[in-house]
Each structure stands twice: as C-alpha cells, then as structure tokens.
Amino acid sequence: MRTIGIDIGSTTTKIAVLENDQLLYTEIVPTGYNVDKAWRELLAATLENLRLRESEIDRLVATGYGRNSVDIADRRITEIMCHAAGIVYSRPGTRSVIDIGGQDSKFIQLDADGNVADFKMNDKCAAGTGRFLEVMARALELNLEDFGRLSLVANRAVKISSMCTVFAESEVISLISRGEERENIIAGIHESIAGRVVSMMGRSGVKAPVAMTGGVARNQGIRKALEEKLKLNITVPETAQVNGAVGAAVLARKI
Amino acid sequence: MLKFLTQHRDVALSGIKGFKNQPLTPKLFGLMAEYTTKSKIAHANPWRKTGAPTAGFPIEFLLAFDIFPIHPEAYACYAGSAGVTRSAIEQAESMGYSRDLCSYMKTSIGATELGWPCDFGGVPKPDLYTSANMVCDTHVKWMENEARRRHAPYFGLDVPSHVAGSGEEELERDIDYLVAQFSDLVTFLEKHTGKKFSEEKFMRIIAKSQEACRLYDEILQYRRSLPAPQYFEYQRLFMLPVAVMWNLDGCIRYYRKTLEEIRKRFGPISPAASGEREKYRLIWEGITIWYKVDLYYWLAERGARFVYEQYTESFAIRRRQTTTFNETLRQIARELLLLPYTLNLEKRIANFERKIDEYDIDGVVLHANLSCRPAAAAQQDVKAAIQKSRSIPVLILSADMNDPRSYAEGPVRTRFESFIEMMEARRAGKEAAKS
Numbered sequence: 294m295r296t297i298g299i300d301i302g303s304t305t306t307k308i309a310v311l312e313n314d315q316l317l318y319t320e321i322v323p324t325g326y327n328v329d330k331a332w333r334e335l336l337a338a339t340l341e342n343l344r345l346r347e348s349e350i351d352r353l354v355a356t357g358y359g360r361n362s363v364d365i366a367d368r369r370i371t372e373i374m375c376h377a378a379g380i381v382y383s384r385p386g387t388r389s390v391i392d393i394g395g396q397d398s399k400f401i402q403l404d405a406d407g408n409v410a411d412f413k414m415n416d417k418c419a420a421g422t423g424r425f426l427e428v429m430a431r432a433l434e435l436n437l438e439d440f441g442r443l444s445l446v447a448n449r450a451v452k453i454s455s456m457c458t459v460f461a462e463s464e465v466i467s468l469i470s471r472g473e474e475r476e477n478i479i480a481g482i483h484e485s486i487a488g489r490v491v492s493m494m495g496r497s498g499v500k501a502p503v504a505m506t507g508g509v510a511r512n513q514g515i516r517k518a519l520e521e522k523l524k525l526n527i528t529v530p531e532t533a534q535v536n537g538a539v540g541a542a543v544l545a546r547k548i
Numbered sequence: 549m550l551k552f553l554t555q556h557r558d559v560a561l562s563g564i565k566g567f568k569n570q571p572l573t574p575k576l577f578g579l580m581a582e583y584t585t586k587s588k589i590a591h592a593n594p595w596r597k598t599g600a601p602t603a604g605f606p607i608e609f610l611l612a613f614d615i616f617p618i619h620p621e622a623y624a625c626y627a628g629s630a631g632v633t634r635s636a637i638e639q640a641e642s643m644g645y646s647r648d649l650c651s652y653m654k655t656s657i658g659a660t661e662l663g664w665p666c667d668f669g670g671v672p673k674p675d676l677y678t679s680a681n682m683v684c685d686t687h688v689k690w691m692e693n694e695a696r697r698r699h700a701p702y703f704g705l706d707v708p709s710h711v712a713g714s715g716e717e718e719l720e721r722d723i724d725y726l727v728a729q730f731s732d733l734v735t736f737l738e739k740h741t742g743k744k745f746s747e748e749k750f751m752r753i754i755a756k757s758q759e760a761c762r763l764y765d766e767i768l769q770y771r772r773s774l775p776a777p778q779y780f781e782y783q784r785l786f787m788l789p790v791a792v793m794w795n796l797d798g799c800i801r802y803y804r805k806t807l808e809e810i811r812k813r814f815g816p817i818s819p820a821a822s823g824e825r826e827k828y829r830l831i832w833e834g835i836t837i838w839y840k841v842d843l844y845y846w847l848a849e850r851g852a853r854f855v856y857e858q859y860t861e862s863f864a865i866r867r868r869q870t871t872t873f874n875e876t877l878r879q880i881a882r883e884l885l886l887l888p889y890t891l892n893l894e895k896r897i898a899n900f901e902r903k904i905d906e907y908d909i910d911g912v913v914l915h916a917n918l919s920c921r922p923a924a925a926a927q928q929d930v931k932a933a934i935q936k937s938r939s940i941p942v943l944i945l946s947a948d949m950n951d952p953r954s955y956a957e958g959p960v961r962t963r964f965e966s967f968i969e970m971m972e973a974r975r976a977g978k979e980a981a982k983s
Contacts (some may be wrong), residue, residue: 358958373966374973397959408977409970411935414963416946495928 296352297339298541299332299366300375301359304395304423305508306331308339309538311546318343319535328359352545356537358396368548372537373401373412379540380504381407383530388500391490391519391527392536393509395423400494413493419458421489423509428458429482432465433475437512440479444514447480456489479514487518503527506536549588549665556664563630563668570629570841571782579802580785583794584626584667590616591672597741600674600694602687604865604887605705606880607793608757609733610678612750613741619792620671620694624655627669628838628950629785636662636669637951650686651919651950657694673698676740678733682707683862683889685922703736705729707884712892719885726881747873754876756796757866763803764790765864769817770810771855772907774825777810780854781844784836791863827851828971829908831900833930834915834923835859835949843960850968856907858888858899893926897933904938911941911971918948941970 295317300307301324310318320339324331332355340347347365355363356375363369372392376399380387390401398421402411419425430440451473455461461482468478503525509515510533520527532539553560572580590596599615601607607617627633636658637651643661645654659669666672677700679691688704695702706729708722734745764787770777778786786806789799832854837843844854865883870876888899903909912934916924931942943963948954 358962371962371966371969374969408973409966411941412966412970413944414959416959498932 294351294546295345295349296354296542296545297336297350298375298538298543298545299336299353299355299357299360299363300372300535300537300541301328301332301355301357301362302394302396302508302537303358305534306335306357306359307535307538308332308335309532309535309542310339310343311539311542314546316532316539316542319532319538321534324359328362332359332363352548354541354545354548356541367545370541370544373399373409375537375540375544376506377401377403377407377409377540378543379532379536379538380506380530382539382543383532383536384502384504384528387502387504387528389494389498389503391494391503391505392507393421393423393486393490393505393515394507398422398490398493398507398509400490400498402498402500411498413495415489415493418456421486421493423507425458425461425486426482426509426512426515428462429465429479432462433469433478435475435479441512441514443476444479444483445517447474447476449477449480450484450518451477451481453478453481453485456485461485480518483512483514483518486515487522490519491522499523499525501525505529506533508534510534549667552663552665552668556662556668559632559635559664559668563627563632566629566631566839569631570785572785575802576785576788579789579798580626581667582798583622583788583792584665586794587616587618587623587666587672591618591674597676598672598674600671600677600691602679602684602691603791604683604862604884605678605680606730606884608750608753608880609730609737611753611793611796612745613737613743615675615737615741617792617794618666618672618674620656620690621652622788622792623659623666623669623671624652624950625784625838626667627655627659627664629841630668631839631952632668633839633950634952636664637953649919650684650690651948653686653690655950656690674700676700676737677702678704680705680707680884682709682884682887683923684920701736701740703733705733705884707890710885710890710892712894719882722885723878723881726884727877730877730880751873751876753796754866754870754880756800757793758869760790760793760796760799760803761864761866762869763800763807765861765867766817767803767807767810768861768864770814772817773814774829774908775823776826776829776853776855777814779844779848780832780836780857780860781841781848783857783860784838787860787863825908826853826855828853828910828968830854831903831907831909831912832857832859832915833900833912833927834917835920837915837947837955838950839952840947840955843964846961847964852911852964852968852971854913856903856909862888889923893929896926897930900930900934901937904934904940909938909940910975911943911967913967914942914944915949916944916946918946918954919951920949939974941967941974943967 298309306324352367355366360369392399398415400413404410510529597615599610633655637654639658640654655669664670677691677695679687914927
C-alpha cells in the first residue's frame with residue numbers, strides 16, 4: 294500500500310510518502326501566503342520525483358492548520374493524532390512528545406500502546422513557538438541554525454522575563470545595548486521558551502522516553518534547556534520536522 | 549429603543565442577526581423579550597422600585613418588597629448572544645477598566661455608557677444594588693462601584709467559603725452568620741422602599757421559587773435520557789426565567805408545560821435509551837461562550853452534545869421545600885454556601901464523577917474562562933482526577949464567556965477535533981477489546 298501524508302503548518306508544508314511501512318520520501322517547503330498552491334505544488338513535485346501518478350497513491354491524509362484546504366484528502370486528521378502516529382512509527386515506545394512548530398507548541402502524552410492519552414497546546418500566544426525564535430534571531434541578526442548552536446557556548450543564561458514576543462524583543466534589544474554577550478542572551482531565550490513549554494506540560498504528566506518533533510527540534514539549545522528543566526533525556530528523530538506528515542501517512546494506512 | 553436603533557444601527561442589525569442565530573422557540577424568544585420589556589416598564593414607572601442583584605443573590609427578598617429584579621449579568625448575556633459585546637467592552641476599557649477584568653462587568657458598564665438598551669447589555673439605573681460573593685469576587689466591587697457611580701444604595705451579602713476540612717459544625721456557624729445578614733438586608737430594603745417586610749408574603753414567594761426550581765430541576769434530570777431532550781446551547785437560554793425570577797407565576801407555567809411535554813415523550817426519568825443515543829455525550833464546566841453558539845452547532849454536526857453543566861444546574865438552587873420562616877432562612881443560607889461552584893476540590897471531583905456516571909458521559913470540557921479565573925482554578929486537578937478514575941478525555945478550553953477577542957476559531961476547533969478523535973479512538977479500542 295502506498296500512502297501520502299501532507300502536513301500544512303503555519304511556516305512550512307511537509308509531505309511524506311510511505312510504501313508498505315517504508316518511508317520512501319519526505320520534503321519540506323515554505324507554506325507562504327497561498328496554502329492551496331503550497332501543497333498542490335509540493336504534491337506534484339513529489340509525484341514527479343518518485344515517477345508516480347496520482348492514481349498510484351492508495352490514500353492521502355492531510356493534517357496541520359491548513360488540512361481543510363486539501364480537497365483531495367481521503368481524510369483530514371488533527372496534528373495531535375498525526376504527531377502521535379509519527380513518533381510511534383519512528384520511535385516506538387515513546388510516552389511523551391514535545392512538538393514545537395511555527396505557531397504552536399504541543400505536548401502529547403501516549404499510553405503504553407501508543408494511543409493519545411492526553412494533549413495540551415499553547416493558547417493564542419506565540420511565546421514558546423518557532424515564530425518567537427524567528428523574531429529573536431532577527432533581533433540578534435542571526436540565522437536559526439547559528440542561533441541554536443551559539444547558546445551551547447554561553448557561560449550563563451540571561452533572564453528574559455517578558456513572555457510577550459514583542460516585549461521580549463524589546464528586552465533583547467535593551468540587553469544588546471547594555472553590552473550583554475549574544476550567546477548568553479540566546480541561552481536566556483531558550484530557557485524562557487523551555488520554561489513556558491514545561492509549565493504547559495505540567496511536570497506530573499511527563500513520562501520517559503521523551504521525544505521532540507517540529508522544526509524547533511533542530512535547535513540544540515532548546516533541547517538542552519528542556520532536558521535540564523525536565524531532568525530527562527530528549528530524543529529527536531531524524532524525521533522530527535516531517536513527523537506530522539509521516540504520522541498522517543501512517544494513519545492513511547489504517548482508514 | 550428607537551433612539552438606539554437610529555444611533556447604533558450597525559450594532560442593532562448585527563444583534564438581531566445574533567439573536568436569530570440562537571436555537572430559540574417562539575415561546576422562549578417571547579419570554580426573553582418579555583423580560584427586557586418588563587425591565588424597561590419597571591424602570592419607567594416612578595412607583596415601581598427596581599434592584600440590580602448579582603447572579604445567585606436570593607432575589608426573593610427583593611420580590612417580597614415588590615422590587616423588580618434587573619440583572620446586569622442577564623443583560624450582558626443578551627449582548628453576548630447578540631454578538632455585540634466587543635465595542636461595549638472596549639468602551640469600558642477606554643474608561644479605565646482593565647482587560648483582565650470580567651467581561652460581563654465590562655459589557656454591562658460599556659453598554660450602559662453607550663446608551664444601549666438592556667436587550668443589548670445596558671442597565672437602566674436601578675433604585676438599589678445588591679451582591680453576594682459566593683461564586684464571584686468581582687460581584688462585590690462591580691455592584692459597589694456601580695452604586696457609587698450611579699448614586700444608588702448598595703448591600704453586599706458576605707458568603708464565607710466552605711473550605712476542605714470543614715464539617716457540619718462550621719457550616720452551621722456560617723449559616724448563623726448569613727441568617728444575621730438576611731436580617732440586615734431586610735432592614736436595608738425596608739429603609740429604601742419605605743415598606744414593612746411581610747414574612748407571609750416572603751414565604752408565598754419562596755414557595756413559588758421552590759416550585760419553579762423543582763420543575764426546572766426535573767427537566768434537567770431528563771437530560772440523563774438517551775437521547776437527552778435538551779442541549780446546552782438551548783439550556784443556557786431556557787434557564788433565564790428561573791435565573792432572574794421576574795415573573796415566578798409565568799416561570800412555573802412555562803416549566804410545567806415543558807415538563808409535561810417531556811414526560812409525554814420520555815415517560816419516567818430513566819437512562820435507558822428511548823431513541824438513538826448521541827454519538828458523544830459531554831459535560832461542559834463553566835460559563836458558556838455566549839457569542840459562539842456556532843461552536844455548539846459545529847460540535848453537534850460531529851455528534852458531540854453537551855447534556856450536563858453545573859452552570860445551568862446551579863440555577864435550580866431552591867429545590868428543597870421548607871415550611872417555616874426560620875427553616876427557610878437557614879435553608880437559603882445553606883444553599884448559598886453549598887452551590888456546586890463553591891464546593892471544595894474533593895467534593896467537586898466527586899460531583900463530576902457522579903454526573904459522568906449518571907449522564908453516561910464520553911468526555912468533559914472545562915472552560916478556562918479568562919473572565920473568571922477563580923472558577924478556572926484547580927481545573928488541572930479536576931482533569932487529572934477524572935482521567936484517572938473514569939478514563940475519559942478531558943479538554944481544558946481557554947476562552948472567555950463574553951469577550952470575542954479571547955476566542956481563536958482555528959485553535960479552538962483543532963482542540964475539539966483532537967478531543968473528538970480521542971473519544972473515537974477510545975470507543976474503537978473498547979469495541980475491539982469486546983470482540
């Protein structure tokens with residue numbers, strides 16, 4: 294059976310193709326302002342790269358905030374279920390998933406059988422999300438890769454008290470003007486995000502093994518800050534950024 | 549009203565559209581219109597006293613002095629249903645009321661300031677204000693502040709919290725404390741109406757409110773049936789007559805007729821299926837989201853229906869019949885102290901568990917209402933306890949009862965879709981285990 298999962302996030306659109314439980318292909322493109330165009334072009338490019346016709350795809354599941362725009366989907370399933378299915382596929386036995394995407398952060402608790410036992414999401418605020426990191430990276434004139442890497446050489450984490458993205462940006466700018474080291478500011482930003490995510494998770498619900506997915510999982514500084522706060526190791530699968538799309542393709546096999 | 553229609557045409561047109569979107573029967577719409585019309589008539593009548601109580605205040609004391617109850621919260625709910633609260637709230641905020649304050653209060657103050665009629669949240673100046681603080685701390689300062697701004701007298705009942713670890717002895721002591729305040733309340737009302745209190749009249753009114761509450765409560769009990777006769781989006785409006793008590797005789801007639809119709813359809817109250825069970829039977833905890841009736845319709849399309857709410861049940865407060873005056877005062881005090889919302893955490897959890905079993909519940913939604921932080925306190929504990937003992941999904945939904953700025957359509961729907969998927973997966977798992 295050949296299935297496709299498409300995950301349309303606020304920042305990027307992801308695709309995953311599964312064939313008989315084997316992950317054949319993944320790709321990530323910016324979503325941009327035209328959601329419809331983003332997934333259609335991504336799907337067309339994927340089929341072309343795999344030399345497949347649309348009729349050769351058995352099922353397609355869409356997820357992410359733009360899932361309802363995928364009119365050819367056999368089913369639309371929320372990110373929660375897809376991220377859970379994705380992590381069960383790549384890291385079976387995982388009990389807690391932290392997913393930080395462009396506009397939201399999620400915590401998913403899984404039971405021993407890999408079913409979703411509970412979930413929590415951030416509420417109506419970009420603090421603790423990829424968008425927050427983008428704004429901070431821009432304020433510090435860094436790309437996101439360097440932003441994550443630099444915090445690892447910080448000698449201390451500066452306290453960032455503002456939770457609001459706009460106020461935190463002003464706070465970062467005033468720290469720069471005071472001459473604070475850039476890596477210490479970044480470490481502080483990571484601590485601030487980790488604190489927000491951990492408070493959303495509620496410590497009692499976090500069970501090991503813990504995995505992290507979403508675009509922000511690539512940021513080693515965030516992962517380190519989360520590990521320190523949770524006092525647990527966090528694994529990041531290679532498919533972290535496309536985990537939702539992989540999960541959608543997995544669930545497509547079951548519908 | 550005519551002035552409002554000409555000066556605030558956009559608000560009026562948008563409000564009419566909002567009212568039309570409510571699941572109203574002609575009779576219930578008539579009752580809603582009757583209340584606001586009677587409020588305006590009572591206000592215009594120089595011989596009729598009006599009083600503004602907060603929700604849960606023992607209105608029967610006002611009725612015993614022929615004081616017409618004009619409810620700022622009920623009018624704010626009208627404005628919420630009409631979907632016109634935003635500009636009223638912004639008006640109140642421009643007057644200095646913080647964004648963090650209760651959106652009922654800000655709707656009420658803003659709409660009044662803008663000159664809107666009570667159908668749209670405005671409050672005609674009452675002759676006096678009264679509050680009781682058992683479900684809401686804001687009630688006290690809201691009424692006290694309005695009384696000061698509008699130069700009217702104010703009386704506040706102080707209801708102590710019956711906290712964890714306190715037993716019957718503490719409860720009796722708190723009842724004594726409240727009964728003493730009832731006496732002060734009567735003195736206050738005598739002073740401001742020029743009338744003498746009549747125990748006999750008070751007891752006649754109490755008998756009616758007890759009858760209204762019993763009928764209303766029996767209707768609520770029928771929601772244990774499969775399927776339930778009424779759902780939250782209707783119930784939240786259906787409770788108006790018993791919540792505001794402007795016409796107890798009419799209220800009794802309305803609920804009695806409704807109950808007769810339900811009895812005819814369902815027979816005796818029983819959880820046994822009389823038709824097709826709802827796909828997902830849910831509990832909603834907390835105040836409704838007034839401006840988003842569409843959310844309930846959207847959930848209904850997915851088979852998810854709310855069949856029990858502490859919020860609507862808490863207005864069936866006067867269920868127990870009493871005969872003597874002293875017994876009645878003590879019973880009213882007891883009811884104020886032991887509302888479902890005032891229960892301590894252990895009792896709240898036990899109450900949830902009981903209702904989940906009685907109403908055959910598949911999932912619980914806890915509204916973390918930004919306007920009502922004390923009511924949202926301990927929701928994580930409630931959620932964890934329910935999930936552990938009943939193994940059903942519990943969703944904590946962050947929104948606001950009357951402020952649409954605190955509601956994000958996309959994220960809310962995503963949360964509900966995930967919640968439904970969890971209930972679906974749980975059901976599939978149970979069915980697989982059976983086979």
